[in-house]
Amino acid sequence: MSDELIYGEIYAPIYEEYTTLRGKIAEADETVAFLERYCSGGNALELGIGDGRVAVPLSERGVKVEGIDNSCSMLKLLAKRTDVIKAWQGDIAHFRSEQRYSMVYCVYCTFTMLLTREAQIACLRSAVDALDDEGVLVIELDVPGWNPFVGGQKTTTARLVDHENTMVNVAVHDPLNQNLISTLLWFSGTSVRRFPQRRRYVYHQELDTMAECVGLELTERWEDWSRGAFTERSERHISVYRRRSSP
Ligand SMILES: C[S@@+](CC[C@H](N)C(=O)[O-])C[C@H]1O[C@@H](n2cnc3c(N)ncnc32)[C@H](O)[C@@H]1O
Structure with a gap:
């Protein structure tokens, strides 16, 4: 993949x-408090x-983190920011680690x-291989929205508006591949900057099915880091998986 993508x-x-x-x-403290329970x-x-x-x-809370x-x-x-965290360049779809972890986590819709179902399953497979016997996989994802696409495209205003910035997201839907090809337009002062990206959205039940394919089972699902109930109005979910116990 070229750098610009x-x-x-x-x-x-x-x-x-x-x-x-x-x-x-601002949200990171709450995220960390949630995650720490699984790897303290x-x-x-x-x-x-x-x-x-x-x-x-x-x-900083004493968990040995790698990335x-x-x-x-x-x-x-x-x-x-730190020389305490070991991190390496690699593709999260295909990684191998000699190390086994109490928790593998993937947040902020990463x-x-x-961009494909195969890559997402490969990522889950790599993650389960990296877990120790009692380990958990935590995934944070948005629930795909139902704001309509008109002619396969939509412009979402008010990603953010304050007295200095306006962010507008323009997206095109590729339904065959469940891909959204979008560009964030960031207006500030007299400048406009463009930040393109592409994603493959996933519904929570599809995620569960993919996780089951690699031997995981869902053990918890919340709508936010403070453990609010996941309901039909939830706009995201935090899902926790463990290795499936033998029947
Ligand atoms: C939305 S950012 C989240 C960063 C951080 N986890 C956080 O919560 O602030 C997504 C991160 O995933 C990285 N990333 C995206 N696709 C990747 C891939 N296939 N393999 C490895 N890293 C990837 C990006 O470079 C970026 O740092």
Whole structure:
């Protein structure tokens, strides 16, 4: 894949500002409090570790965190923040680790950056191989929205509006592949910047089926990091899987 299609290479220069404006930095403490329960005193592997938004505070709580990312620029941001976390460049769809982990986790919809069903199943298979016997896999995903696409496209206004910034997301739907090809338009001052990306959305039940294919079973599902109930109104889910117990 060429650099311009790698999410991390596009987003790294603005990642901290972007995640701050979207409330994702503020949310990290809650994310870490949730995750820590599964790996306290153990170790964890983050798939798509990025700049360490979650991994750094998790490691500050005493968890030995490692991570994988396919973006050099993201890994450089992480290395600037800490030298305690071991992270390597790789594809989360196909990785092997000698190490076994108490928890493997993939947050902030990173899983949807794998653009085919095969790549998503391969990622789950790699993750289950990296878990220790009691280990858990935690995945955070948005519930695909039902705002209508008109003629296969939609423009979502108000991703964010404040007195300095307006973010608008423009998306085209590829229903055959469950792909959304989108561009974030970020207006600030007199400039407009474009940040393209592509994702394969997944419904929670499809995720469960893919997880079952690789020997995992769902043990918990929440709508947010504070363990709110997952309902028909939920806009995202946090799903926890373990190895399926033998019948
Ligand atoms: C939305 S960011 C999330 C970063 C971090 N986990 C967080 O929560 O802030 C997605 C990250 O996954 C990485 N990524 C995307 N596709 C990947 C792939 N196939 N293999 C490895 N890393 C990938 C990107 O470079 C980026 O750092």
